[in-house]
Amino acid sequence: MDLFECDNDVDLACELAPEIAGAEDGLEHDVLCSFGHLKYPGHDGTINNVRKAEENSVLGGLRQKLDAGLGDSLFRKYRGLAEACGDAWVKHEAQYKVIILGALMMGTGAKINAHDIQHLRHLASVVQSNEHFTLPFADTGFRGPSKRQFLAALDNYQPGTPRDYNQPSCHACGKSRQDTEKPLFKCGGCMDTFAVAWFCDRDCQKSVWSIHKPNCGANRNSISINV
Numbered sequence: 468m469d470l471f472e473c474d475n476d477v478d479l480a481c482e483l484a485p486e487i488a489g490a491e492d493g494l495e496h497d498v499l500c501s502f503g504h505l506k507y508p509g510h511d512g513t514i515n516n517v518r519k520a521e522e523n524s525v526l527g528g529l530r531q532k533l534d535a536g537l538g539d540s541l542f543r544k545y546r547g548l549a550e551a552c553g554d555a556w557v558k559h560e561a562q563y564k565v566i567i568l569g570a571l572m573m574g575t576g577a578k579i580n581a582h583d584i585q586h587l588r589h590l591a592s593v594v595q596s597n598e599h600f601t602l603p604f605a606d607t608g609f610r611g612p613s614k615r616q617f618l619a620a621l622d623n624y625q626p627g628t629p630r631d632y633n634q635p636s637c638h639a640c641g642k643s644r645q646d647t648e649k650p651l652f653k654c655g656g657c658m659d660t661f662a663v664a665w666f667c668d669r670d671c672q673k674s675v676w677s678i679h680k681p682n683c684g685a686n687r688n689s690i691s692i693n694v
């Protein structure tokens with residue numbers, strides 16, 4: 468499962484999108500709801516070059532807006548809301564919303580203050596992270612591989628270059644081709660299934676085998692659809 472494919476992730480992105488896009492519909496809104504890269508433009512599953520160019524110009528416009536102060540003020544607002552929460556469950560959701568905000572900002576290539584980057588790392592260490600199958604209503608924090616992908620995105624983030632969450636990322640270290648500059652490979656055990664684990668090298672594959680094993684290919688039971 469790629470980062471930000473959980474229903475809850477998309478719900479939170481769509482809640483934040485109007486605050487950045489300034490409207491509840493339109494291409495800016497759609498780009499944000501799909502974490503910076505339109506996955507299903509035209510709902511036919513194809514991304515053509517015209518659409519890609521359009522997407523890049525939309526990302527550029529969003530980045531400008533965020534860099535002009537909107538990004539900082541949104542971090543202040545949502546960090547403040549999370550810190551003010553008393554109820555543990557509400558606080559968890561509010562903290563995860565700050566993570567989604569950070570992910571959206573990286574998806575546009577916007578600048579993020581060093582202290583906000585630091586805070587995002589801290590939040591990633593405190594929110595719930597599920598390695599295995601979770602029922603949809605409990606699927607509220609990170610998936611394990613998504614957490615590692617988010618941390619790798621923070622570590623390797625280059626403002627001005629939109630982070631592409633749709634590229635496969637290593638199941639173990641979270642890096643994508645944007646970081647490794649070499650193609651990742653699919654786990655042999657699950658490469659023919661719809662939920663595939665990717666790795667950047669054999670050491671990474673070995674390091675998480677005990678976690679991945681129950682969810683890999685033939686070992687996966689019918690409900691364990693989270694990779």
Ligand SMILES: [Zn+2]
Pocket residue numbers: 637638639640641642666667668671
């Ligand atoms: Zn790796």
Ligand SMILES: [Zn+2]
Pocket residue numbers: 654655656657658664679682683684
């Ligand atoms: Zn596998």
